[in-house]
Amino acid sequence: MTPQPRPGLVLQGEAEEGRPLSPPGPDATAPSPEPAYPAGRTGVAERVIAWQRSHGRHSLPWQGTRDPYRIWLSEIMLQQTQVSTVLPYYQRFLERFPTVADLAAAPVGEIMALWAGLGYYTRARNLHGCAQRIVAEHGGRFPASAEALATLPGIGRSTAAAVAAFAYGERAAILDGNVRRVLARHHGVDGDPASPGVLRRLWEVAEAELPDLSRHNDGHAAMTAYTQGLMDLGATVCTRGMPACERCPLTDSCVALREARQLELPGKRRRKAAGERQVHLLWIRHQDHTLLEQRPPRGIWGGLLSLPECDDGDIAAACRRLGIEPDGEPEPLAPFQHVFTHFRLHATPWRIQAGRLALAEDGRHQWLEASALNDAALPAPIRKLLVEPPLFRGAGGDDGRSS
Numbered sequence: 001m002t003p004q005p006r007p008g009l010v011l012q013g014e015a016e017e018g019r020p021l022s023p024p025g026p027d028a029t030a031p032s033p034e035p036a037y038p039a040g041r042t043g044v045a046e047r048v049i050a051w052q053r054s055h056g057r058h059s060l061p062w063q064g065t066r067d068p069y070r071i072w073l074s075e076i077m078l079q080q081t082q083v084s085t086v087l088p089y090y091q092r093f094l095e096r097f098p099t100v101a102d103l104a105a106a107p108v109g110e111i112m113a114l115w116a117g118l119g120y121y122t123r124a125r126n127l128h129g130c131a132q133r134i135v136a137e138h139g140g141r142f143p144a145s146a147e148a149l150a151t152l153p154g155i156g157r158s159t160a161a162a163v164a165a166f167a168y169g170e171r172a173a174i175l176d177g178n179v180r181r182v183l184a185r186h187h188g189v190d191g192d193p194a195s196p197g198v199l200r201r202l203w204e205v206a207e208a209e210l211p212d213l214s215r216h217n218d219g220h221a222a223m224t225a226y227t228q229g230l231m232d233l234g235a236t237v238c239t240r241g242m243p244a245c246e247r248c249p250l251t252d253s254c255v256a257l258r259e260a261r262q263l264e265l266p267g268k269r270r271r272k273a274a275g276e277r278q279v280h281l282l283w284i285r286h287q288d289h290t291l292l293e294q295r296p297p298r299g300i301w302g303g304l305l306s307l308p309e310c311d312d313g314d315i316a317a318a319c320r321r322l323g324i325e326p327d328g329e330p331e332p333l334a335p336f337q338h339v340f341t342h343f344r345l346h347a348t349p350w351r352i353q354a355g356r357l358a359l360a361e362d363g364r365h366q367w368l369e370a371s372a373l374n375d376a377a378l379p380a381p382i383r384k385l386l387v388e389p390p391l392f393r394g395a396g397g398d399d400g401r402s403s
């Protein structure tokens, strides 16, 4: 899955307290007017807060709550993933696991099955591990500070700050990919934003720009609007391509705009050249059963069910290792590619009819009926292959499937 800008959360304290969400104005039910930009500061925070309240997003399903469980769940799902992709998963998870205790008590296989297709599967394993830690060590209650949250599995510094800001109103700085871009442009911070020196500088900027909550009547609501505002700016205005500076509340002080360097900042990330890997996938069937193999917990598709693999293309030997006697010649299907963060996988599936159910289920391998495939924890490309089988094209055919 290609990393995408992530919009993040919209949690308005006003909404939770039953007050309407409205832009600053003479409405008597609206919060008191915010103070003028503080002297001696850049005023970034106050402009972002005002902009978020009038122009930010306010209609995502995780809005209007200060429940750290719901906030944490959405934050984890939104990492590297678009909102539109997250929406159905978020809904399904909350229906199946309404509380962190429900999530902790579930078998990890069920969580992986629900997560299948969302990508970055380490997140799902950490989700489970984190829920279990919260139940075992914190009595089922989320720790109430960013510092404590950051000690839990899968919660980094920025995610911890986002949960603490939205759930508890803590004055904690976030620095996800979108926010790095906004701050790097606004402050003219050059260099690879993932390099330690540049990252340290951006964290300093993020900390320095936090709002002065003592100037606000409702510090929690201000912190929520500020955090959400930075996320919204990065996702909808100061985007990766040419930013829509005419709609930005930071035009007066933005270094990138003043120097016409919006497309130069932030600096390019120095990525290692992507590697290539070839693999043969054994789609072994007996009547309407398919043989699936549990992948190791670490590595690609970690913990999911997938097809047995072989690297060298010796399909007959791979079948022997599995104790399978093919009934007829293995049938090559159309190859496909799948791009991971650091390499491209070239996969050639082989359809193999097993003469009998020769393989005992051993905990790592299992036969699954066709009707159960939809609910199994399968990686997206494998699900696509098994549920929407490609036409026979023969080995070495058109590399037409790209996931």
Ligand code: SF4
Binding pocket: 182, 185, 186, 237, 238, 239, 243, 244, 245, 248, 249, 250, 251, 254, 255, 256, 257, 262
């Ligand atoms: S003025 Fe333009 S470049 Fe600067 S922060 Fe706003 S959108 Fe980004």
